[in-house]
Structures are given as structure tokens and as C-alpha cells.
Amino acid sequence: MIRRRMAFLVLALLAASTAVSCRSxxxxxxxxxxxxxxxxxxxxxxxxxxxxxxxxxxxxxxxxxxxxxxxxxxxxxxxxxxxxxxxxxxxxxxxxxxxxxxxxxxxxxxxxxxxxxxxxxxxxxxxxARARLLLVNTNRVKPDERPRSIRELASPRWRGQTAIANPLFGTTTMHVAALANAWGEDALKAFLVQLKANGCRIASSNGEVKRLVASGEVAFGLADTDDAAEALREGAPVEVVYPDQDGMGTLLxxxxxxxxxxxxxxxxxxxxxxxxxxxxxxxxxxxxxxxxxxxxxxxxxxxKRASELRAMPVDYSRVADTMERLQPWLREWAGL
Amino acid sequence: MAPGMGWVVTMRLRRREEPLLLAVAGGVLVGLVLVPLVSLGGQLARGEALVHAARTLSAPRTWSLLLASLGIAAAVTVAALAIGLPLGVLLGRTDVPLRRLALWLHAFPLSLPPFLIALGWFHLLGRGGLAGSALGARLLFSPTGVVLVLALALAPVVTSLVVVGLRAVDPSLEEAALLVAGPWRVSVRILLPLVRPAVALAALVVFSLALSELGVPMFLRVGVYPAMVFSRLGGVDYAPGEAFALALPLFVVAVGLLVFERRAAGRRAFGVLGLRSREVPDLRLGRWRPAATAFAAAAALLPLLPLAALAIRAGRGRGFSELPRWIGASAWNSLLDAFLAGTLILLLAVVIGHAAARRRRGGLGLDALAVLAFVTPATVLGVALVATWNRPSLQAVYGTSAIVVLALAARYGAVGLRAAAVAFSQGSDHYEEAAAIGGARFLRRLGRVLVPIHARGLGAAWLLGIVFCLRDLETAVLLYPAGEEPLTVRIFTLEANGPEGVVAALSCVQVAMTAAVLALGAALLLRGRR
Structure with missing residues (x-):
């Protein structure tokens, strides 16, 4: 009986190994x-x-x-x-x-x-391309209160009611590097410190930001076009704001x-x-x-088409350098 | 002359079969765990890695995060013990009704990836969840939420080990105590102290799993030390040497845990699971029975709530009808990887587990190495394996699922090894000694005596290894070959903007697949019993 079981086991193992190795x-x-x-x-x-x-x-x-x-x-x-x-x-x-x-x-x-x-x-x-946009929960934010700039993530008016993804990972890394190039690194760091002091939630991902906004746990957050599209497809009470259209433009x-x-x-x-x-x-x-x-x-x-948006001017190569340079500070900021 | 020499060598080898086999198994374990980790440590010598690592290790935030993680792991362990100890006694020794069913239901979530359970809690308690509220969501997304989610997911480790540990207790001790004391006092003063080794092992496993957990804290936005290690591998500035340096304190913790376990369990470290007791009448709870039944029912059903939430989300989101479009070959990949890795673990466990149980030279050291791999952050072990195995000459391994099988065996070897050691230590070594005196060599003793006698225990070790490999996410996600991802990875990657119903439905497939494997394994084991 035991020998038969062992033979079965060996055959099963051989079959499984063959299946692994013989994949075309x-x-x-x-x-x-x-x-x-x-x-x-x-x-x-x-x-x-x-x-x-x-x-x-x-x-x-x-x-x-x-x-x-x-x-x-x-x-x-x-x-x-x-x-x-x-x-x-x-x-x-x-x-x-x-x-x-x-x-x-x-x-x-x-x-x-x-x-x-x-x-x-x-x-x-x-x-x-994707745009970095503000995803707004329409149940929590009245039409006349809609944010217009990403700077409003750090506004005391929205204390504890905003979210961004961890800037160590994902598209937020590039976004903060682009902001550092646009504003200067000191201004960016001051903004991120203010963001944290304002109780902005640091989500694990943009998808998580979408979930937080869609469920109403926060009033609005920074996400990507595809996250917004998914929330809209799911019928969530959300609206899209392309930020800084009257200023530095939206990051594409x-x-x-x-x-x-x-x-x-x-x-x-x-x-x-x-x-x-x-x-x-x-x-x-x-x-x-x-x-x-x-x-x-x-x-x-x-x-929209890219040409219909005021796009933030970006030198990708410079952003890449800034992104690498910012990492140690960002890790400290994120507590990692 | 030559045949004579050959005969002598053969005879010598036969006499030394046991240490040779242990050396081979130990060599495989060392090759899978120690060599990659040491070569990763060698990256510290590159460029300024050592300087960066020293700076990181001396930063106060490194140690504050480590302390916070140790605090969370300790809180999870205490909470799991608070649930698992009384529940283990209730389900193991008292007259609470439907105990076997309650134990199965309670233990099942342990075989699932913790992030999947966290996802289920989110669908239940998140603001848009089935029982969502602002308070529930705030609680879930906090260190308290992480502790509760992990404690409920890991409490079955304590419960199960206490239940089986109670079976090893000499019934005469309990019967004598019952002559002078009630069930409550007997449980607290006699039974629980007697299962101390099982409790120590349970605490070790729970603490290790809670400390190395990455998915749940990241999902619930709570900073933990493994996330710091991960940030050196998942961030823009890829620094594997620095990640290794950050893992060093975790190695120290692992050694501390092993010392704690060995001290707490003494020489009975592997003898905690009993399968040998004669039937003993249940402890009668009397007027406490309804309250105990309610506690057991709540503890059994509570961990199932997130799974129910996932099923409801999948049903409402038409996830099940979309399954054929999204599942691909991932379920098959999961099963195949887990089956092969579980089998490799069993092969190693039979040899090393036997050596550890019989306290052979090197056995306990290899056990410690396996435990070290178990508590090492999966990301560190994964990157170390990539660095070691990704060579043109090893493409047949690295370019196929074989690398996943090896990685899973390295990470979860401790699970099978411990289970096999327990099985061997439970049985009398008289049969083995008798066979040895009769002239049977080690391989013959193994095949004809040890494996048949301990077939159930080894079967359980195999099943346990397969289930742990099946629930893995963090090891496989780093090195699975292109296009051959296991189901847990597919759920995790589709979670990014994938339809929530589909992600929930895929999670349900993972649950069903695990349940089927467990049911099949249990049926085979129980069949062997009859």
C-alpha cells in the first residue's frame, strides 16, 4: 500500500515537474x-x-x-x-x-x-498620458468649495480631510520631484511638512487614495486619471479637478x-x-x-486632449535627478 | 583490488548514511538561505553602502520604528494568547458543543494571506463597507486596527497548538486533580502549565509572523519596520546592501526568540503536539457552559466575517461572472508551486526534523537557520535569491517556476521542519533502535520504520508546508517568472484599479482553493487514521 502511494507520489511529482519545465x-x-x-x-x-x-x-x-x-x-x-x-x-x-x-x-x-x-x-x-488630479468627494465638498490647487491639500480648511499616496512609491514620487523643480526644493519640503502637520493621510497607493475619497473617508485627495476613471465607473460620488489650471498647470x-x-x-x-x-x-x-x-x-x-489642458512644464531628465536626490529626505519625512 | 576498495567505501558510506543525508539536506538549506543572505550582505562592501547603512542604523527613527514594530508584534501576541489560550482549553478539553467544527472554522483564516483578510475587513468596516462607520474606519486604519486584524488572523496558531498540546497531557494527572478541584482550577493550575511548550511555540510563531508582516500594515497605513526595509528595495534608490543591514536587528530578534522558546520549552521544544493520549472524559463546565459556548462561537465566527464580506462584495460587483476573464492560469500556478515547494520542504523536514528531534549534531543549528529564514523579511530573502540565482547558467531555475519553489521552500522550511520534528519526537525511538540493532541502515529505517510510523505527522507537515506556500504573497511577488504568477500575486496586482468585485471574487477563489486543499489533506490524513 505504502509502495503504491509512493509510486503515485513520484509520478505526480514527475508530471508536475514536467509541466513546469515543458512550458513552451x-x-x-x-x-x-x-x-x-x-x-x-x-x-x-x-x-x-x-x-x-x-x-x-x-x-x-x-x-x-x-x-x-x-x-x-x-x-x-x-x-x-x-x-x-x-x-x-x-x-x-x-x-x-x-x-x-x-x-x-x-x-x-x-x-x-x-x-x-x-x-x-x-x-x-x-x-x-495620465494627469495628476484632485479627486473630490461630492458628498463632502460643496460645489463652491471645490479645491483648485494642490496647495489646498495643506490648507487648514481641510485639516485631516485630505490624502496623498506615499511619495516614496508610485507616481507621487515623480510629482513631488516635479514640484521641487517648479517651486524649489525648500518650498517643496515646507509644503510636505505642512501637509503632514495638517493631518493629510499618507495612503499606501493612489488606488488607496481613490478608495478613501470614494468612500468619503476624506474630502479629496491627489490621484491619477485612471484612478478617477475607475471611481467614476464604480458610480462613486466623486468629481475630477485638474489642479492649478490658472497657475503652474497640471502635471501630465x-x-x-x-x-x-x-x-x-x-x-x-x-x-x-x-x-x-x-x-x-x-x-x-x-x-x-x-x-x-x-x-x-x-x-x-x-x-480631454493634452492640448486642451494647461500642462505643467517639465524636464523629465531633471526630474529624474531630483527624484533620486530627494529620496533620503522623503524617507525621513515618511518615517521610513 | 578496486572492487574491494569500492566495497569498503560503500560500507563506510552506508554506516554513515544518517550524517551524510543530514549533510546533504543541511547543504540544501544552507544553499537556499545562508548563501544568498551572506552574498547580499557582501553588497555592503560596494561603494558607500556601508557608510549609508551605518548612518541608517544609527538614526533614532530606525530604532523608534523597530520599537513600534516590536510593540505591535507583542500586542498581537498578547491578544492572540488572550483569545487562543481559553479557546484552546474550551475546544480541546471541555464539553462545549460542536468543538471540532468550531476549531476548523476558527483555524481556517490562518491559511489565507493576511492582506486578503484585511481587504475583507475593509469591505466590512471601511466607511463604504457593509457595516461601515466613521468610527469603525478610524479604528481599522490605526495601529489598533493592525493589532486586531493580525491577532484575529493569528490566534488560531495558539488555539490549535494548545488543543493538540492538551492531548499530550498525561490523563492521570488531570483525573487526580479533578478529585480535589473544579474544572476552572484544573485548567489554570494543571493543564495550562503542562502545555507551556506548546504556548511558547505558539507565541514564537505569532510574534514572528506579526513582526515580519508587511501587507496588512501597509494596507492599513501603519508604519512598521519591515516597511522601512522594503523602502530600500521598492523605492527609487535601490539599495539591497542597506536593506540587508536594516534586516540585521530582525536577525537578532530571531535569535532572541529562539533562545526564549528553547528556555520556555526546555527539552520538550518539539514534543508539544500530542497524538497519543487515551480518551479522557470532557471537563464539565456546568453553569458556565452557555457563556463558554457563546465565547467559542464568537471566536469561531468572528474571523469568518471578512471572508463573508468579500463574498458579498464579489456577488454584488458581478465579480464571479467576470472571473474567467481575469483568473488566467494563476490558480494552477499557485497549486503547482505550493505542491512542489511543500514536497521539497517535506523531504528536507524528514531528515532535518528527525535530527532536531533526536538532538543529533547539527540538527538544532539547521532548525535555527530555518527559523531565521522564516523571520527574515521576505523582500530581503527574495532579493538575496535573485542576486544568487539570476545567472545565465542557472536560467533553467531562475527563468521558470523552479525559483519560486526554491524561494518558498527557503522561507517556509521551518514550518514543515518543526511539524516533522514534533511528529518524530512524539513517537518512541525504541522501534528505530531495534531496527538499528537488527542491522537496518538509516535509509532503510527511514523508509521501513520512521516514515510509516509517523506517516500522519509527516502528512500533516506536508499539508502545512503546502498551505503556507499557498498563502504566500511577499516571497513570490519579487521573483515569479514572467507570466506565471500565483493567484495571490494576481489579486495583489489587480487590486490596483481592478474592479473591486473581480478582486473580491478572485479572493474567494483563493479561499475556496485553500479550503479544498485542506479538506483533501484532512480526508487523506483521517483515512490513514482509520
């Missing part, structure tokens, strides 16, 4: 993403259907958005696994460019992307496609071409309410 690895491409899985997976599946190339993806978690997979690419530098990085912001890929982990490719589909949103050598190319963050030094260069180029196509950008715009960069892509229902 022919014609595949490995992509790491820091854009939400819920929006990007259908686009990747579409590529699989059209090209016959299997896509193997690693998605970031909400908490480590943009840095989890980025650091995995850095950690794997000695033996690169990823062929393409599809980033939710344009700054972190510059850290990969600086480390020499990119294999530049100028896709023909990048021609329609405005020059400010791509590198001439093809090391990165921008796509549909294009998504970015970065070809890496992975083991499947040919498939990687095909995937980059697909991700930079009009169809893929339209799909992302429609699904995630992103803001189109290209003229041949329509904005989502009720959404």
Missing part, C-alpha cells in the same frame, strides 16, 4: 509593466492574437507602482530577463537609460508622437515604452511597434481614461 518558450516576449494590469492585459492579449507571439508579463503591485519592476530590472541586470518595460511614467525609464540597460529602437509607429514625448535615439517613446505623465536588453530582441521590436500603434493607444485611452498624445487618437468620452 518558443516565440515569446517578456514585458515588465508598471501600468495597471486591468488596463494593459487586454492590449497584450490583442498583440498575442495578432502576432502569434506569446507575451509573458510581470505586473507591478499598487504599493510599489513603477519601482517594484524597475528595481527587478536593475536586480536582474547581470542576466536581463525583460525585453520591454512599459512604464506608467516617463522619469523612471531614464534611470534605466543611465544604467545602460536599454536597447534603443526607433519604432516607425513613433513618428506620430510629439517630439517632447520621445527620445530621438528610440531609448524611450511616450504614449497616452505619458506612459513610456522602453526596449530593454532581454533575450528576445526581434519579438521585443514587434511588441514595441504594437504598443506604439494608434490602435493600442486608443485602447488604453478608452479603458483607462488616459489623455491622448497623438492627434489621430480620440480622447475618452468627457475627457
Amino acid at each position: 518558450r518558443a516565440r515569446e516576449v517578456v514585458v515588465y509593466l508598471s501600468i495597471d494590469q486591468v488596463f494593459t492585459e487586454p492590449i497584450l492579449r490583442d498583440f498575442e492574437r495578432r502576432s502569434g507571439v506569446k507575451v509573458r508579463a510581470v505586473f507591478d503591485t499598487e504599493e510599489t507602482k513603477s519601482t517594484g519592476v524597475l528595481n527587478r530590472i536593475v536586480a536582474e541586470a547581470a542576466n536581463p530577463q525583460a525585453d520591454v518595460f512599459w512604464s506608467g511614467d516617463p522619469v523612471r525609464p531614464l534611470l534605466l537609460v543611465k544604467r545602460g540597460l536599454v536597447r534603443p529602437y526607433a519604432s516607425p509607429n513613433a513618428a506620430a508622437v510629439p517630439p517632447g514625448f520621445k527620445a530621438a535615439d528610440g531609448s524611450w517613446t511616450g504614449g497616452a 505623465m505619458p506612459t513610456v515604452v522602453v526596449p530593454l536588453r532581454g533575450p528576445h530582441p526581434e519579438e521585443a521590436r514587434r511588441l514595441v511597434d504594437h504598443l506604439l500603434s494608434t490602435a493600442a493607444e486608443q485602447e488604453l485611452v478608452d479603458a483607462a481614461s488616459h489623455i491622448p498624445l497623438r492627434a489621430d487618437v480620440n480622447p475618452p468620452l468627457g475627457g
